[in-house]
Each structure stands twice: as structure tokens, then as C-alpha cells.
Amino acid sequence: xxxxxxxxxxxxxxxxxxxxxxxxxxxxxxxxxxxxxxxxxxxxxxxxxxxxxxxxxxxxxxxxxxxxxxxxxxxxxxxxxxxxxxxxxxxxxxxxxxxxxxxxxxxxxxxxxxxxxxxxxxxxxxxxxxxxxxxxxxxxxxxxxxxxxxxxxxxxxxxxxxxxxxxxxxxxxxxxxxxxxxxxxxxxxxxxxxxxxxxxxxxxxxxxxxxxxxxxxxxxxxxxxxxxxxxxxxxxxxxxxxxxxxxxxxxxxxxxxxxxxxxxxxxxxxxxxxxxxxxxxxxxxxxxxxxxxxxxxxxxxxxxxxxxxxxxxxxxxxxxxxxxxxxxxxxxxxxxxxxxxxxxxxxxxxxxxxxxxxxxxxxxxxxxxxxxxxxxxxxxxxxxx
Numbered sequence: 143x144x145x146x147x148x149x150x151x152x153x154x155x156x157x158x159x160x161x162x163x164x165x166x167x168x169x170x171x172x173x174x175x176x177x178x179x180x181x182x183x184x185x186x187x188x189x190x191x192x193x194x195x196x197x198x199x200x201x202x203x204x205x206x207x208x209x210x211x212x213x214x215x216x217x218x219x220x221x222x223x224x225x226x227x228x229x230x231x232x233x234x235x236x237x238x239x240x241x242x243x244x245x246x247x248x249x250x251x252x253x254x255x256x257x258x259x260x261x262x263x264x265x266x267x268x269x270x271x272x273x274x275x276x277x278x279x280x281x282x283x284x285x286x287x288x289x290x291x292x293x294x295x296x297x298x299x300x301x302x303x304x305x306x307x308x309x310x311x312x313x314x315x316x317x318x319x320x321x322x323x324x325x326x327x328x329x330x331x332x333x334x335x336x337x338x339x340x341x342x343x344x345x346x347x348x349x350x351x352x353x354x355x356x357x358x359x360x361x362x363x364x365x366x367x368x369x370x371x372x373x374x375x376x377x378x379x380x381x382x383x384x385x386x387x388x389x390x391x392x393x394x395x396x397x398x399x400x401x402x403x404x405x406x407x408x409x410x411x412x413x414x415x416x417x418x419x420x421x422x423x424x425x426x427x428x429x430x431x432x433x434x435x436x437x438x439x440x441x442x443x444x445x446x447x448x449x450x451x452x453x454x455x456x457x458x459x460x461x462x463x464x465x466x467x468x469x470x471x472x473x474x475x476x477x478x479x480x481x482x483x484x485x486x487x488x489x490x491x492x493x494x495x496x497x498x499x500x501x502x503x504x505x506x507x508x509x510x511x512x513x514x515x516x517x518x519x520x521x522x523x524x525x526x527x
Contacts, residue, residue, distance in 0.1 A: 325354020
């Protein structure tokens with residue numbers, strides 16, 4: 143990147159100005175890593191024969207399909223966009239050949255993010271760094287996971303989930319309980335086990351016992367289902383507290399979840415006010431309406447709309463404090479922003495954090511340290527903050 147006065151000359155501009163041939167394109171590809179991030183600009187590049195190429199994104203407010211431009215007399219395609227500092231987003235490329243489009247990961251980009259649906263390519267804005275505490279620290283002793291089984295009367299079936307015990311677990315101590323919705327996905331896609339090991343080792347949070355629960359019916363059970371709230375509060379938590387050395391008080395209980403899991407956590411707390419003292423809600427799908435119960439998201443979210451509309455009419459104190467985070471690039475940002483003053487009006491203590499990211503697991507991963515350490519400050523946090 144070259145700055146001339148106030149004009150920013152990008153690498154792709156220099157290539158275009160050179161009337162490039164195959165050798166010039168080869169040199170350009172050799173001399174750069176892709177996408178090319180230059181200050182507040184990012185240039186996506188694809189090289190290959192195609193009828194057209196599109197950038198596919200999930201950035202709310204941005205056209206989710208934008209064409210790349212072919213550099214004249216070459217098979218190099220490019221697209222330059224604004225990219226604010228410290229931002230991050232996931233994308234794919236659609237390559238059209240023979241009239242048929244194929245979505246692919248960017249073959250020039252080594253950065254990947256996996257989720258339950260596969261993997262996406264990732265672009266990191268200037269200044270974004272993958273947090274060190276999300277990566278395995280060889281000095282941090284790992285916790286242990288135990289398989290937990292409950293025969294649920296609420297669902298009339300057996301329920302299995304994983305329970306994390308911290309590395310220095312002792313039966314003579316008492317621990318807070320963190321109950322995580324979509325827990326297996328948090329472990330796989332957000333490095334939750336590693337994050338817990340590191341933060342506990344660094345004394346940023348105390349030793350926690352963590353129940354990592356999941357369901358095959360998220361679109362039913364996580365949308366303000368009374369049975370789910372009963373299963374968690376009247377079955378799972380009492381069973382855990384009876385068999386493990388947990389604090390067994392509201393201040394020792396926290397519900398956590400993202401997206402629909404955030405709805406499940408919040409709606410459970412609403413059904414049992416005061417039973418949980420802490421909430422960690424990430425990008426919750428807190429859909430509401432001011433006129434009727436219809437939404438552009440369709441009939442699927444009507445149970446959430448009805449629940450949120452009722453709560454908005456009469457907000458009540460359901461927990462002492464909540465950490466809420468959301469990405470600026472996702473459609474849930476409006477609902478999450480709206481939730482904050484509503485909960486504050488009930489005298490709930492709120493910490494709200496926005497990031498230049500989207501609705502994805504690595505966004506939620508990157509907010510875990512701030513959320514967990516604020517809800518459950520460890521010895522280091524208590525001394526220095």
C-alpha cells in the first residue's frame with residue numbers, strides 16, 4: 143500500500159496500472175498473501191477460468207453476494223472492500239462455470255473457521271489477533287470431562303451431557319456451576335475447554351464446574367419451551383448439586399448460551415426468577431415485534447416473539463447480572479441492543495459488548511474471557527480490577 147497525499151494506492155491498483163501479462167500476475171501472486179489487507183481495505187483475489195466469481199458473506203447490511211471483477215486479459219479476479227480495524231468476518235467464494243455456481247472456500251486463504259455446517263474462509267482486519275488464551279497453553283493443566291446421565295421426567299427420556307471438572311478439582315471445595323446450552327458445540331467450535339483451562343490457570347476466573355448440555359431439537363426446545371426450563375432447573379441442576387461439591391446458591395449458578403441457546407438461557411431464568419444469579423448471553427435471537435406476532439424471519443420464531451413481547455410489556459428482575467455480547471455484522475444486533483436498557487430498568491447489572499464480527503462461533507469464543515471473568519472474577523481479577 144502506498145499513500146499519496148490522502149489517496150491510498152492499493153497493490154491491486156499497481157497491478158492494474160502495469161498492463162499485466164501472465165508473468166506480472168505470477169509475480170503478484172508470489173509476492174502477496176490473500177486476502178490482501180491494507181489498512182482499512184481488503185482485496186479478495188481468485189485466479190482461474192470462470193464465467194463469474196462472487197464473494198458470499200453473512201454481514202448484516204451488506205449485499206451477501208458481490209461480484210469480483212476480472213482483470214482484463216488475465217484470469218485474475220478481484221474485489222476491494224472497506225474493512226474496519228480489528229474486524230473479522232467469514233466468507234466463501236462462488237465460482238460460476240458452465241452456468242452453474244459452486245461455493246468454495248478461498249483457495250488462497252489459509253484461515254478457516256469450522257461450524258456445525260462445515261467450514262468458511264476468514265478475513266482478519268488490521269489489528270485483529272486470535273486471542274492467546276483461546277489456544278492451548280502447555281503450562282495450564284487440563285480439566286477433566288465426565289459423562290453425565292439424567293432420566294428426565296420433563297422430556298420422558300434419558301439426557302446425556304458432559305461435565306467439566308477443573309484440573310485441581312477437590313471434593314472438599316465448593317464450586318460455582320456454569321450450565322452451557324449447545325455445550326458440545328462450544329467445546330468443538332469455540333475451544334471452551336481450552337479457554338476454561340487457561341483462564342483458571344491464570345487465576346482470571348475461579349475453578350468452575352461446567353455442564354455442557356445439548357439437544358437435537360434446538361428449534362423446539364430452545365424457543366421458550368417450559369419443559370426445557372423444568373429439565374434444567376428442577377432436574378439437571380439439583381442432580382448436579384446433589385452429586386458434586388457445588389455452591390448450591392443463586393450466586394453460584396450461571397446459564398449460558400448463544401443464538402437460540404441464548405433464548406433458552408434467558409427464558410429459563412425468566413421462568414425461575416432468582417434461581418440463577420448470572421447469565422452469559424451471546425448473540426441471542428431475542429426477536430420481538432411491536433405490532434402483532436409476525437416477523438420477516440417467518441413462523442418458526444413465533445414462540446420467541448410471543449415470549450419476548452410479553453417480557454417487554456412487563457420486564458422483571460430475573461438475575462443479578464448478565465453479560466451480553468453481539469456482533470455488529472449480524473442481524474441480531476438490534477434485538478440485543480434493545481434488551482440492554484430493558485434489563486437495566488429492572489436493576490439488573492449489565493455488561494454489554496459489541497464486536498466487529500458476525501453470528502459465528504469464533505466471535506462467541508473471543509468474548510468468553512471478558513464474560514466469564516466479569517461474572518466470576520478470579521483472584522487475579524479481584525486484586526487488580
